[in-house]
Amino acid sequence: MVTDVKCINTIRFLAADAIEKANSGHPGTPLGITPMAYVLWTRFLRHCPTQIDWANRDRFVLSSGHSSSMLYAFLHLTGYDLSLEDIKNFRQLDSRTPGHPEIHHVPGVETTTGPLGQGFSNAVGMAIAEAHLASVFNKPDLPEIVDHYTYVITSDGDLMEGVTSEAASLAGHLRLGKLICLYDDNQITIEGSTRLAFSEDVLKRFEAYGWHVQSVKDGNDIEKISEAVRSAKENDGQPSLIAIRTIIGFGTPTKAGTSSAHAGALGKEEISGAKHTLGWPTLEPFHIPEDVKEYFDHAKATGEKWFSEWQNNFQLYQRQYPQEAKEFERMMKGEMPSDWEDSLPSYYEPGPEGIPTRMATGDIINAIESKLPELIGGAADLAPATQTLIKNSGDFSATDYSARN
Numbered sequence: 001m002v003t004d005v006k007c008i009n010t011i012r013f014l015a016a017d018a019i020e021k022a023n024s025g026h027p028g029t030p031l032g033i034t035p036m037a038y039v040l041w042t043r044f045l046r047h048c049p050t051q052i053d054w055a056n057r058d059r060f061v062l063s064s065g066h067s068s069s070m071l072y073a074f075l076h077l078t079g080y081d082l083s084l085e086d087i088k089n090f091r092q093l094d095s096r097t098p099g100h101p102e103i104h105h106v107p108g109v110e111t112t113t114g115p116l117g118q119g120f121s122n123a124v125g126m127a128i129a130e131a132h133l134a135s136v137f138n139k140p141d142l143p144e145i146v147d148h149y150t151y152v153i154t155s156d157g158d159l160m161e162g163v164t165s166e167a168a169s170l171a172g173h174l175r176l177g178k179l180i181c182l183y184d185d186n187q188i189t190i191e192g193s194t195r196l197a198f199s200e201d202v203l204k205r206f207e208a209y210g211w212h213v214q215s216v217k218d219g220n221d222i223e224k225i226s227e228a229v230r231s232a233k234e235n236d237g238q239p240s241l242i243a244i245r246t247i248i249g250f251g252t253p254t255k256a257g258t259s260s261a262h263a264g265a266l267g268k269e270e271i272s273g274a275k276h277t278l279g280w281p282t283l284e285p286f287h288i289p290e291d292v293k294e295y296f297d298h299a300k301a302t303g304e305k306w307f308s309e310w311q312n313n314f315q316l317y318q319r320q321y322p323q324e325a326k327e328f329e330r331m332m333k334g335e336m337p338s339d340w341e342d343s344l345p346s347y348y349e350p351g352p353e354g355i356p357t358r359m360a361t362g363d364i365i366n367a368i369e370s371k372l373p374e375l376i377g378g379a380a381d382l383a384p385a386t387q388t389l390i391k392n393s394g395d396f397s398a399t400d401y402s403a404r405n
Contacts, residue, residue, distance in 0.1 A: 015072075036182045100112065175210065
């Protein structure tokens with residue numbers, strides 16, 4: 001009979017076996033964080049493996065991109081176009097499973113996450129985009145066509161980076177309630193304990209930023225993790241951080257909880273020992289039990305049901321608001337209006353003093369902004385100097401997500 005633990009261990013060892021075969025990667029993190037990712041992927045994440053560009057899917061960002069082999073296991077099992085053979089070719093030249101997730105290269109990957117802090121910051125941007133699009137396109141008399149969450153798994157290394165602090169501060173200021181971060185609090189870096197360089201109280205720091213904060217003491221307690229995510233969704237006026245205490249290299253005989261589990265293949269003895277400890281078949285790598293396959297197969301049907309429901313709502317929207325629907329579809333496809341260039345100003349002859357580049361830029365932005373409502377201005381409080389202000393719009397804020405500066 002399939003159980004949560006059986007599903008979790010399937011993913012753990014698909015990830016670990018891929019790294020072992022490649023003799024390269026970061027096996028400790030997937031062994032530690034798979035339970036929290038499993039909670040998101042099976043209990044909360046609304047996605048459709050057969051419609052990877054569905055506009056209203058929830059976004060899952062693996063900011064700790066070095067644990068990519070775990071993400072590839074989820075994508076394969078839930079029905080994305082990523083085969084078991086692709087997983088076996090992890091980190092190989094020209095493979096579809098690079099060492100860090102890459103958007104447009106791996107189906108189902110939302111953003112490239114290499115440098116630490118990048119994924120977390122991208123997730124804040126995705127939450128800003130959701131808030132803006134919802135404010136612009138949703139109508140009070142119809143079901144919301146933009147209504148999705150951004151979930152991000154982040155690491156100690158991410159939270160040490162300055163860009164994360166800036167993005168987290170902005171997210172709290174903007175009260176991005178549909179942003180939920182699960183923090184892999186394993187207290188280990190490649191060099192050793194995080195105490196070498198990182199001793200702050202992360203929860204207090206994020207609370208000061210305006211986030212809703214919680215902690216889960218056991219990274220294997222999926223019920224407590226589920227409870228925390230539900231609580232985060234109920235606090236929709238604040239972004240949420242859930243600090244989850246995990247053990248890097250969980251289950252390994254000698255490397256669990258140590259920096260030696262962070263980088264590099266574990267070795268056959270450690271892999272075999274972990275499988276023995278966790279009650280997993282030790283002879284066959286890349287083992288996927290049939291009942292686990294069947295369990296994850298439901299993700300396709302469930303996703304198609306969610307997508308179909310949204311499509312029905314969007315058809316209602318198209319009938320009542322055809323112009324807005326057309327504009328929404330254009331934006332989601334990344335297409336430009338056919339006549340947008342007609343609005344560009346022309347500079348045929350330079351004046352005696354010339355035109356400063358920033359002034360010309362400001363002219364261009366304000367000439368085309370009505371044709372490109374997805375164009376956002378602003379420059380970290382320097383817009384009057386850099387001339388990047390959209391004059392016909394106010395400031396994007398927690399009280400006005402429709403504004404464009």
